[in-house]
Amino acid sequence: xxxxxxxxxxxxxxxxxxxxxxxxxxxxxxxxxxxxxxxxxxxxxxxxxxxxxxxxxxxxxxxxxxxxxxxxxxxxxxxxxxxxxxxxxxxxxxxxxxxxxxxxxxxxxxxxxxxxxxxxxxxxxxxxxxxxxxxxxxxxxxxxxxxxxxxxxxxxxxxxxxxxxxxxxxxxxxxxxxxxxxxxxxxxxxxxxxxxxxxxxxxxxxxxxxxxxxxxxxxxxxxxxxxxxxxxxxxxxxxxxxxxxxxxxxxxxxxxxxxxxxxxxxxxxxxxxxxxxxxxxxxxxxxxxxxxxxxxxxxxxxxxxxxxxxxxxxxxxxxxxxxxxxxxxxxxxxxxxxxxxxxxxxxxxxxxxxxxxxxxxxxxxxxxxxxxxxxxxxxxxxxxxxxxxxxxxxxxxxxxxxxxxxxxxxxxxxxxxxxxxxxxxxxxxxxxxxxxxxxxxxxxxxxxxxxxxxxxxxxxxxxxxxxxxxxxxxxxxxxxxxxxxxxxxxxxxxxxxxxxxxxxxxxxxxxxxxxxxxxxxxxxxxxxxxxxxxxxxxxxxxxxxxxxxxxxxxxxxxxxxxxxxxxxxxxxxxxxxxxxxxxxxxxxxxxxxxxxxxxxxxxxxxxxxxxxxxxxxxxxxxxxxxxxxxxxxxxxxxxxxxxxxxxxxxxxxxxxxxxxxxxxxxxxxxxxxxxxxxxxxxxxxxxxxxxxxxxxxxxxxxxxxxxxxxxxxxxxxxxxxxxxxxxxxxxxxxxxxxxxxxxxxxxxxxxxxxxxxxxxxxxxxxxxxxxxxxxxxxxxxxxxxxxxxxxxx
Numbered sequence: 001x002x003x004x005x006x007x008x009x010x011x012x013x014x015x016x017x018x019x020x021x022x023x024x025x026x027x028x029x030x031x032x033x034x035x036x037x038x039x040x041x042x043x044x045x046x047x048x049x050x051x052x053x054x055x056x057x058x059x060x061x062x063x064x065x066x067x068x069x070x071x072x073x074x075x076x077x078x079x080x081x082x083x084x085x086x087x088x089x090x091x092x093x094x095x096x097x098x099x100x101x102x103x104x105x106x107x108x109x110x111x112x113x114x115x116x117x118x119x120x121x122x123x124x125x126x127x128x129x130x131x132x133x134x135x136x137x138x139x140x141x142x143x144x145x146x147x148x149x150x151x152x153x154x155x156x157x158x159x160x161x162x163x164x165x166x167x168x169x170x171x172x173x174x175x176x177x178x179x180x181x182x183x184x185x186x187x188x189x190x191x192x193x194x195x196x197x198x199x200x201x202x203x204x205x206x207x208x209x210x211x212x213x214x215x216x217x218x219x220x221x222x223x224x225x226x227x228x229x230x231x232x233x234x235x236x237x238x239x240x241x242x243x244x245x246x247x248x249x250x251x252x253x254x255x256x257x258x259x260x261x262x263x264x265x266x267x268x269x270x271x272x273x274x275x276x277x278x279x280x281x282x283x284x285x286x287x288x289x290x291x292x293x294x295x296x297x298x299x300x301x302x303x304x305x306x307x308x309x310x311x312x313x314x315x316x317x318x319x320x321x322x323x324x325x326x327x328x329x330x331x332x333x334x335x336x337x338x339x340x341x342x343x344x345x346x347x348x349x350x351x352x353x354x355x356x357x358x359x360x361x362x363x364x365x366x367x368x369x370x371x372x373x374x375x376x377x378x379x380x381x382x383x384x385x386x387x388x389x390x391x392x393x394x395x396x397x398x399x400x401x402x403x404x405x406x407x408x409x410x411x412x413x414x415x416x417x418x419x420x421x422x423x424x425x426x427x428x429x430x431x432x433x434x435x436x437x438x439x440x441x442x443x444x445x446x447x448x449x450x451x452x453x454x455x456x457x458x459x460x461x462x463x464x465x466x467x468x469x470x471x472x473x474x475x476x477x478x479x480x481x482x483x484x485x486x487x488x489x490x491x492x493x494x495x496x497x498x499x500x501x502x503x504x505x506x507x508x509x510x511x512x513x514x515x516x517x518x519x520x521x522x523x524x525x526x527x528x529x530x531x532x533x534x535x536x537x538x539x540x541x542x543x544x545x546x547x548x549x550x551x552x553x554x555x556x557x558x559x560x561x562x563x564x565x566x567x568x569x570x571x572x573x574x575x576x577x578x579x580x581x582x583x584x585x586x587x588x589x590x591x592x593x594x595x596x597x598x599x600x601x602x603x604x605x606x607x608x609x610x611x612x613x614x615x616x617x618x619x620x621x622x623x624x625x626x627x628x629x630x631x632x633x634x635x636x637x638x639x640x641x642x643x644x645x646x647x648x649x650x651x652x653x654x655x656x657x658x659x660x661x662x663x664x665x666x667x668x669x670x671x672x673x674x675x676x677x678x679x680x681x682x683x684x685x686x687x688x689x690x691x692x693x694x695x696x697x698x699x700x701x702x703x704x705x706x707x708x709x710x711x712x713x714x715x716x717x718x719x720x721x722x723x724x725x726x727x728x729x730x731x732x733x734x735x736x737x738x739x740x741x742x743x744x745x746x747x748x749x750x751x752x753x754x755x756x757x758x759x760x761x762x763x764x765x766x767x768x769x770x771x772x773x774x775x776x777x778x779x780x781x782x783x784x785x786x787x788x789x790x791x792x793x
Contacts, residue, residue, distance in 0.1 A: 053321035054328070058255070059247025061313050061322060062330050063379035064197055064306025065103065066251055069258055069337045070204035070356055070372065073345060075443035076299030077352045085346040090285025091296070092276035092342040095303045099334060101486055102454070103307045108326045110479065111311055111457060112319045114464045117150060119595040119625060120314030121386070122186035122453075123393035125460040126179075127624060130593035132467045133166045135176045137520070138398055138527055140563050140590050142619070148601055150594045150623065154468060161473060165466045179463075184399060184516050186456030187390055188509035190312060192449040194387030194425055195508060197305070198380035199433045200442045202228050205376035207439070208357040208369045226430050228373075232380055233426035239408025239415050247378045252329070254375040257368055259333035262340025265359050270343040297493035298502075301447040303338065306379065308453045312386040315625075384425065388418045396591040396624035398523045399516050401770040407627050416627065432504060441501030444494065449505035451490045458483040515766065522745055522763040525793045529743075530561055533568040533791075537609065540566055545612045549580050553734035556581035557638075560741065563588045563619050566608060569741040573787050583731045585642070586617040596623035603637065605645035611724070616642060639732060646724050738783050744790045751793070759793060 074080075076091050116124040130136045131153040145151060157163060169175055203225045210216050266273060275281065286293045314322065344359035345351070351358050360368050394400040406417040436442050462480055465471040494502055560567040567586065574580055586608070604619040618638050745767075747759040 050318070050321055050324065053317050054325040055252065056248045057317045057321050057325045058251040058329065059249075059378060060382055061310050061317065062255075062306070062325065063247070063251050063375060063382045064201070064309045065304070065330065066254055066258075066306070066334070067201045067205070067372075067376050067379045068303050068305055069334070069341065070376070071200060071439045071443055072299060072303045072338070073341055073355050074299075074353050075302055075440055075447075076296050078299070078440045080350065080353045082345060082349040082352060084288065085349065086281075087285065087289060087293075088342045088345050089273060089276045090281045090288070090293070091300060092273060092338055093279060093281040094285065094297070094300045095338050096276060096335060097279060097282065098300060098304050098486070099331065101482065102304045103310065104326065104331060106479075106483060107307050107311055108323050111461060112314060112322055114461060114468070115314055115319065117152065117595050118315055118318075121312040121390050121393065122183050122190065122456060122460065123390060123397065123624065124595070125457070125464060126183045127393075127397070127593035127595070128468055129179075129460070129463055134170050135179060136593060137173075137176055137180055137524055140527065140561070141592065142563055142604070144604060145592055145621065148592070148594060148621075149598060150596055151592070154470065160470065162467050162470045165463070169463075180399075180520070181513075181517065182456055182459060184394075184513055184520075185509065186453050186460075187394055187399075188512040188516070189449045189453045189456070189505060190308065190390050191387055191425075191512055192505035192508045193305075193308065193446075193453065194383050195428045195432060196442060196446040196449060196505065197309075197383040198229055198232065198429050199225075200439060200446055201376035201379050202232075202373075203433055203442065204439055205369075205373045207354070208372060211354050211357040212365065222434055225433055228377070229380075229429055229433065230426065232377060233384075233422055233429070236384065236422050237406065237408070237417050237419065239417060247381070250371065250374045250378055254371050255329055255333040257364075257371060258337035258340075260336075261360055261368070262333075262336030262338070264361065265340030265343045266336070268343075269347045273339055273343040273346060276339070276342065294493055295496045297490055298444055298447045298497050301451060301490045301494065302443055303334075305446060305450045306383075308450065308457065309383050309386050311457070312390060313382055315389070384422075385415070387425065388416050388421065391418055391421050392416055392627075393624040394516060396622065396626075397593070398591075399520045401515065401519050401766045404771060405627060428508065436501060444497040444501035445504035447490070448494045448498070448502040449509070451487055451494055452505075452509075454487050455484075455491065458487060514762070518758050518762045519766055522759065522767075525759075526743055526745060526791075527561055529791045529793075530567055531565075534562060535566040535568065535571045537566070539571070540609055540613070540615075545610070549574055549578055551582045552579050553731060554581045555583045555585060555728075555731050555734075555736045556739055557736060558584060558586050558739045560586050560588055561590070562586070563590055563604075564617075567741075569739070569787050569789065572789055573739065581731070581737065582734075583614045583728060584616070585638070586615075587638070588617065588619045589622070590619060591622050591624060591626075594623040595625045597621045597626060603641040605641050607645070607649065614727075616645075618642065635736065639728075643725055643728065646728070650724075736783060737785055739785045739787060742786045742788045744788070746790060746792050748792045755793070 072095065073091070077087075082088055112120070114125060114128070116128045119127075131151060146153075169179070203222070206221055206225045206228065209224070210218075210221060289296065310322070341355050341359055345355050348355075348358065357365070357369070391400060391403070392405055395403065395405070403418055403420045406419065408415050408417050432442060432445070436445075458480065461483075462476060465476045465479065466473075498506070558567070558570060558573075560569060570584075570586070602620055602622075604617075604621065606617040606619075608615040608617055618641060620634075620638070745759055745763060747756040751759075
């Protein structure tokens with residue numbers, strides 16, 4: 001394992017240089033770094049394990065897509081009858097080629113390959129783009145973040161088309177904001193999907209009761225569906241870990257049943273329905289039905305719902321397992337199911353409404369009904385879990401108010417529960433189910449949400465193919481043209497049904513988009529305020545070692561959003577109180593555009609100012625999948641990292657001549673090139689720690705490797721190290737106080753009215769109802785000190 005110590009000299013403007021001391025202890029650095037990065041790439045699985053993972057993926061990934069046969073033909077022919085049997089063949093042909101082009105070719109074989117180390121969804125694509133271009137609207141990244149083993153990105157030539165695209169994106173803030181809004185729109189539609197999927201799936205499954213009991217009123221069916229939905233959402237806090245092993249067998253049984261019933265119906269009713277595999281019937285369908293055929297695409301679209309959930313639920317399975325499950329089980333069974341229903345409808349043209357249940361052989365009706373209901377619940381669960389996951393990603397990237405996130409499984413990192421969102425989803429889902437009372441209007445709403453998410457994914461994939469994959473522009477053009485041709489066609493079709501239920505996801509998405517964008521806007525403005533008002537090092541140095549105050553025993557943890565520089569909260573604090581702790585540590589918890597940060601790379605430790613000031617910074621880095629939960633070890637790990645930093649810093653002193661450094665610790669290129677000789681011995685520069693304003697940074701590695709970190713030749717001040725460690729331990733024993741900033745954001749008097757509404761009302765309301773930082777960081781109430789400040793935007 002190679003170990004590295006990085007020194008970053010921060011001047012007043014927080015600019016400086018960095019050097020890396022690599023000890024080649026076991027193997028060359030490039031080989032080891034490559035090995036570590038490959039650990040997070042897709043692993044090679046044995047054939048048996050791959051089949052097992054493909055089987056398990058059925059329950060997590062394909063539940064939503066598999067329950068579509070319950071309601072597709074009813075929404076395609078909402079009148080409940082078919083005038084011409086050839087219309088059924090045309091509709092089936094549209095379903096066949098929609099399933100082939102979108103789920104099979106686009107998602108399973110193209111989009112799923114664009115995962116972020118196995119993570120899917122719109123925010124995963126956005127994070128992937130953020131690593132390849134500087135498009136993140138909160139610029140809190142440090143150059144050391146790029147050294148993470150999970151921070152994988154490709155490089156390209158400066159004159160390449162990818163480089164031109166990168167520069168085009170980075171040139172104007174408007175383009176960055178437009179891309180962010182596009183991602184937020186896709187996220188909001190996925191949330192709408194989490195509301196509409198349980199509603200239509202459960203209502204369609206329960207509606208099978210009316211086939212055997214035709215006198216049962218629709219209100220009773222709705223009540224039963226609502227009871228199931230309440231039970232489903234009420235059980236979310238238990239997580240899916242305990243019952244997840246049931247999902248795959250249920251969904252596999254469901255696919256085998258609908259495939260088998262499809263074969264039976266084709267044999268029994270009309271085998272000529274298989275001519276729908278000829279695309280010429282699509283042309284004849286539109287020519288025969290005209291505008292009605294065009295608007296019926298809203299029903300055809302439902303055959304590919306769940307495709308985006310397929311991508312969002314990608315995290316626990318390799319892409320090859322997803323591909324095997326779809327091509328071997330899902331795709332053929334769905335084609336057989338739709339063909340069987342079409343054969344039944346061609347001979348029963350007035351039974352379109354309940355075509356699925358009426359086509360079931362009487363002997364197995366109730367078993368299929370039970371499996372259908374169970375499959376609908378599994379599909380709903382998968383969509384709800386995907387919604388929780390994407391909310392967590394938005395939260396980590398500063399695009400959603402702080403809400404409680406509960407980790408429901410010790411085995412799987414991605415299984416989480418968000419109580420506030422869960423109850424909001426339940427209320428809205430019940431409102432949709434009870435308000436519409438039929439599948440047709442819910443289907444119209446569902447189709448609108450699905451097609452917009454697909455369009456967002458297509459637009460993001462264009463950038464992925466250019467920046468990440470560096471595809472030839474002709475391939476990008478072919479992919480874009482085919483995707484937009486199909487998806488824009490569906491979009492124009494669902495727009496005809498906006499007044500028939502299609503408005504629901506638009507309203508839901510608009511509400512969530514307003515909340516997310518206003519929160520992100522307020523977060524950016526708060527960060528900009530922190531950046532512009534941070535304290536200069538000259539001012540801190542002018543205070544002297546005592547900072548002009550009484551230094552009382554103990555350690556003060558000052559929480560800040562800044563990953564560099566001295567925050568304004570510090571100056572505000574010491575100008576209002578006559579004392580400060582003997583040791584001050586600025587703690588920054590920040591999220592990076594990676595799915596996870598390994599535990600041994602979590603912390604960055606810095607020293608601010610001279611040694612006798614005893615001021616440090618600790619940056620705790622998380623990925624969007626990591627959960628900053630109630631961790632009693634967080635404080636212990638922080639101090640372990642601090643002690644390790646002190647030992648490493650002491651070992652590095654007195655390594656070379658001092659004439660290569662400036663006063664602020666900036667390193668010349670000549671010294672940077674000569675840091676590492678062939679024997680692995682350091683040749684760094686010596687600085688006087690009593691006068692330098694150096695801000696040192698150490699990517700903290702596992703304490704087990706401390707003895708291997710720096711060679712013994714660099715140890716010149718062991719006694720100083722021991723004295724400082726004893727001092728830090730005594731301060732820690734004296735007590736630790738957590739100092740948090742309570743920043744109030746207000747709009748200026750001369751601000752435009754929409755900014756006043758956004759900041760003074762919406763953002764202020766969200767700040768009031770969201771969780772406090774003290775709760776998120778699990779700060780003991782008796783050790784908490786809030787420092788208030790107001791700034792205007």
